[in-house]
Amino acid sequence: MNPVFANLPTSIFEAMSMAAREQGAVNLGQGFPDFGWPEDVVAKAAAALTGAASQYPPMRGLPELRAAVAAHYSHHQSLSLTAEQVIVTSGATEAIAASLLALIAPGDEVVLFQPLYDAYLPLVLRAGGVPRLVRLTPPDWRITEAALAAAFSPNTRLVIFNNPHNPTARAFDAEELALLARFCIDHDAIAVSDEVWEHLLFDGRTHLPLSALPGMAERTVKIGSAGKIFSLTGWKVGWAVASPELAAQVARAHQFVTFTTPPNLQAAAAYGLGKDDAYFAEMRAMFQAARDRLRAAVEGEGYMVLPAEGTYFLNVDLAASGIAVDDMTFCTRAVAECGVAAIPVSAFYAEAPVANVVRLCFAKQPETIEKGVAGLAKARRLLGG
Ligand code: GLN
Numbered sequence: 001m002n003p004v005f006a007n008l009p010t011s012i013f014e015a016m017s018m019a020a021r022e023q024g025a026v027n028l029g030q031g032f033p034d035f036g037w038p039e040d041v042v043a044k045a046a047a048a049l050t051g052a053a054s055q056y057p058p059m060r061g062l063p064e065l066r067a068a069v070a071a072h073y074s075h076h077q078s079l080s081l082t083a084e085q086v087i088v089t090s091g092a093t094e095a096i097a098a099s100l101l102a103l104i105a106p107g108d109e110v111v112l113f114q115p116l117y118d119a120y121l122p123l124v125l126r127a128g129g130v131p132r133l134v135r136l137t138p139p140d141w142r143i144t145e146a147a148l149a150a151a152f153s154p155n156t157r158l159v160i161f162n163n164p165h166n167p168t169a170r171a172f173d174a175e176e177l178a179l180l181a182r183f184c185i186d187h188d189a190i191a192v193s194d195e196v197w198e199h200l201l202f203d204g205r206t207h208l209p210l211s212a213l214p215g216m217a218e219r220t221v222k223i224g225s226a227g228k229i230f231s232l233t234g235w236k237v238g239w240a241v242a243s244p245e246l247a248a249q250v251a252r253a254h255q256f257v258t259f260t261t262p263p264n265l266q267a268a269a270a271y272g273l274g275k276d277d278a279y280f281a282e283m284r285a286m287f288q289a290a291r292d293r294l295r296a297a298v299e300g301e302g303y304m305v306l307p308a309e310g311t312y313f314l315n316v317d318l319a320a321s322g323i324a325v326d327d328m329t330f331c332t333r334a335v336a337e338c339g340v341a342a343i344p345v346s347a348f349y350a351e352a353p354v355a356n357v358v359r360l361c362f363a364k365q366p367e368t369i370e371k372g373v374a375g376l377a378k379a380r381r382l383l384g385g
Pocket residue numbers: 011013014029030031032166
């Protein structure tokens with residue numbers, strides 16, 4: 001057995017969703033919406049399943065989806081891209097896995113930011129990388145020059161960045177991006193930039209792609225996800241976008257990971273990416289309203305919340321809410337005894353965890369939020385001061 005995977009617990013998202021199903025609890029844990037997907041995109045996928053070919057599509061992706069991804073980012077983020085720079089993958093996680101397998105040689109140092117999405121670290125280790133962790137802490141979760149200086153070294157080969165960031169719900173600002181870009185350039189490092197939440201930004205924020213910064217286009221692999229853009233997380237259609245040279249490298253690994261992705265879903269994603277600006281604005285407004293609804297309701301129950309600038313997530317600070325138990329105890333008891341599943345943020349740390357923050361998914365219908373908050377109110381009565 002490979003030691004990287006041998007002793008890993010089941011992903012916290014899967015574990016909490018399983019517990020929620022077993023207990024009949026409301027699931028505010030794993031990040032998936034229970035509303036808000038575009039029916040026309042689903043209809044396109046259904047039509048393509050019966051009407052078009054279901055045999056292997058090209059390894060790098062359907063030409064129309066590769067072109068649609070390039071056009072989408074040109075339109076929405078002013079990036080200048082060609083279809084050749086896009087590799088379609090089976091979800092963003094596969095894009096990340098293929099990128100790491102392709103770009104890390106054993107012994108290369110890889111800079112990661114904690115809290116980190118749970119897949120990153122095992123994939124870095126399995127690729128032979130040596131992790132160098134930058135620890136971000138609440139309430140501001142800010143990237144500082146001192147922290148980057150401590151993590152980067154002459155052996156740094158790659159950085160995994162995630163913006164907007166899961167689980168903190170932060171959109172890192174232009175100053176932090178410029179800082180990171182400077183360190184990447186000075187150390188001749190590649191950035192794998194997981195930007196799957198790029199359309200889920202609130203309060204008028206616009207997304208800043210790392211590859212748009214001077215000197216970064218040639219050293220960034222930008223990761224995106226149709227599942228997140230269209231609220232269809234089970235589709236597992238993602239992509240990696242990079243310079244033609246880096247994209248070709250990623251494709252070499254991708255061809256032996258999943259090889260291809262279902263063609264009907266690719267065709268539907270290609271169609272969806274061309275939807276007009278109003279669709280994206282309405283989608284954001286809908287999720288922002290859900291965030292506001294959950295925030296008001298949990299605050300009404302006496303919880304202290306942290307800012308939520310993007311993603312599907314809102315974090316509550318247990319300690320500041322007068323709850324003395326750690327996040328894992330809180331979540332374990334909340335799902336077993338109070339009928340609500342949430343995610344302990346300590347699960348996103350490989351070392352020195354922050355253990356007083358719990359992540360809630362707000363991408364839910366009003367009734368789901370109402371039931372979930374009733375569970376959280378019970379948890380506060382049971383576990384609070
Ligand atoms: N991205 C989702 C989340 O953060 C989880 C995806 C998964 O379960 N692997 O909740």
